[in-house]
Amino acid sequence: IKFNNMKALKTELIRFMMSYKFALEEMNTKIDILKQEFQYIHDYNPIEHVKSRLKSPESILKKSQRKGYVFSLPSIRENIRDIAGIRITCSFISDIYEISNMLQQQKDITLIECKDYIKNPKPNGYQSLHLILQIPIFMSDREDHVYVEIQIRTIAMDFWASLEHKIYYKYNQKVPQRIIDDLKEAANSAAQLDAKMESIQKEMLKIKETSDDEENIHELM
Ligand code: 0O2
Numbered sequence: 001i002k003f004n005n006m007k008a009l010k011t012e013l014i015r016f017m018m019s020y021k022f023a024l025e026e027m028n029t030k031i032d033i034l035k036q037e038f039q040y041i042h043d044y045n046p047i048e049h050v051k052s053r054l055k056s057p058e059s060i061l062k063k064s065q066r067k068g069y070v071f072s073l074p075s076i077r078e079n080i081r082d083i084a085g086i087r088i089t090c091s092f093i094s095d096i097y098e099i100s101n102m103l104q105q106q107k108d109i110t111l112i113e114c115k116d117y118i119k120n121p122k123p124n125g126y127q128s129l130h131l132i133l134q135i136p137i138f139m140s141d142r143e144d145h146v147y148v149e150i151q152i153r154t155i156a157m158d159f160w161a162s163l164e165h166k167i168y169y170k171y172n173q174k175v176p177q178r179i180i181d182d183l184k185e186a187a188n189s190a191a192q193l194d195a196k197m198e199s200i201q202k203e204m205l206k207i208k209e210t211s212d213d214e215e216n217i218h219e220l221m
Contacts, residue, residue: 015139016073017054020084022137023146024052027086030109034102046095048155052086081112081132082149089158092198093118096129096152103133103150110134112147118157124180125187126161128153156190156197 028050035047055063060080064071069079076083090096096118104111113132121127131150136143153161164183167175175183 012073016077017057019137019139019144019146020054022139023135023148024054024084024086026135026137027084027133027148027150028052030103030106031086031088031099034099046090046092046098048089048091050086050088052084055080055083055085077147081147084146084148085151086148087151087153087158090152090154092201093154093194094198094201096154099152100129100131100150103131108136110145121187121191124164125184126164127157127187127191128161154190154194156193160187160190 031047031050035045035050038047039045060076060083061071063080064076067079069075088099090099100114103109110133111131112134113130115130117126117128117130129152131152133148133150134145135148137146160183163186167179167183171179
């Protein structure tokens, strides 16, 4: 009986993790479709790169203990919503909201939560758009609704976050005040750079539109 229970538990655990793997695959396909179609229609690619990861069972366990959740599969499924995580890096801030809207408009995607750390950056300077989405996964005998966390940010925001993450771990989470201040300053510079790049891009689009209009007029004449 013990063996059977262990076997059943193992099967359940593997199926649990598989549902997140499938959710990542589905979401990655959706993102790839948006990327290819957008490139074709607008001759422009708003997505620089996409990275996805499954939280390891060890990290799931640690997070569950840290947050004081009951350690059961239903509790983990409901409370830990970043087991499947995707990070999308874009060139411009407007691309972030465009991608976020395109995903949210899809009928099989439910928006559960949106944290806009671009409009409201974290006190340390962290910026990104975080979405918790839910998508259905159809399996042989069940339909699971799985949470996926999507982080969408610009290249500058990503550059900042990866350095900040390294520093945080290097100092074992006790970062000296001087470095905290420098990081905040760097986050402000990154935000300024993003704003400048966005305005250059808008300017370029205007020029392109005007020259396209002129070409159209010539063609008509
Ligand atoms: P990993 O390895 O990226 O998964 P919670 O997710 O509930 O524990 P919170 O604060 O409610 O915590 O979630 P939030 O704000 O949506 O942030 C979760 C994730 O965003 C983090 O995941 C990081 O990836 C990223 N993040 C949030 N704040 C910062 C920050 O200040 N600096 C950096 N570099 N990244 C940040 P994990 O679980 O920490 O790690």
